[in-house]
Amino acid sequence: NNDYLIAPSILSADFARLGEEVDNVLAAGADVVHFDVMDNHFVPNLTIGPMICDALRKHGVTAPIDVHLMVEPVDRIIPDFAKAGASIITFHPEASTHIDRTLQLIKDQGCQAGLVFNPATPLHYLDYVMDKVDVILLMSVNPGFGGQSFIPTTLDKLREVRKRIDVSGRSIRLEVDGGVKVDNIRDIADAGADMFVAGSAIFGQPDYKQVIQAMREQLK
Ligand code: DX5
Ligand code: ZN
DSSP: OTTOEEEEBGGGSOGGGHHHHHHHHHHTTOOOEEEEEEBSSSSSOBOOOHHHHHHHHHHTOOSOEEEEEEOSSOGGGHHHHHHTTOSEEEEOGGGOSOHHHHHHHHHHTTOEEEEEEOTTOOGGGGTTTTTTOSEEEEESSOTTOSSOOOOTTHHHHHHHHHHHHHHHTSOOEEEEESSOOTTTHHHHHHTTOOEEEESHHHHTSSOHHHHHHHHHHHHO
16 A cells, blocks of 8 residues: 555664665665654754755755654754755654644745654644644654664554544544554554654664565555
């Protein structure tokens, strides 16, 4: 099913050869590049910013870039990411004082906008913004690091969000991030997800194409 998007998280790529890694994973069949931005404040790790996004675009990456902001505050960095070629920008509601304003800012910059929910963050933040979100991202690990295990209660949360999306009648993507592997992607899809971030599962293997094909096989 082509309506499922596979988004490798470059957090697990070899940063010393990032352009090549992104080319390889896209050539291996990935749909979207998942770009994890951490600030050592909202989450306990420090990664990459708009300059690296811009460098990937200049390198020739044309695939959508899905920027997952784990930073606080969020608003200041959004125009920079839009200029750097971000396609989707998602942020955590806890990191924004004015959630509606931040969503609108992302859209005004010409990007798709989304909210990200940590494992224990309640879904009520969606209540008055379903008309503004293009993507809802559920974290299935606590953010900050790759290679953690999928938290099983995420499946119930996915089913709940799937219902809300269906009620809204809008074509909102339901993305899941953390611990996604070949052996659990089917259950995650059955719970309602249609966009899958996978870092260590893909970059931890020598043959990216084989992993992505095995994931798609599970999604048939
Ligand atoms: C975690 C990041 C994830 C991470 C996923 O804070 O948001 O995107 O890279 O890595 P895996 O797939 O290894 O759990
Ligand atoms: Zn992420």
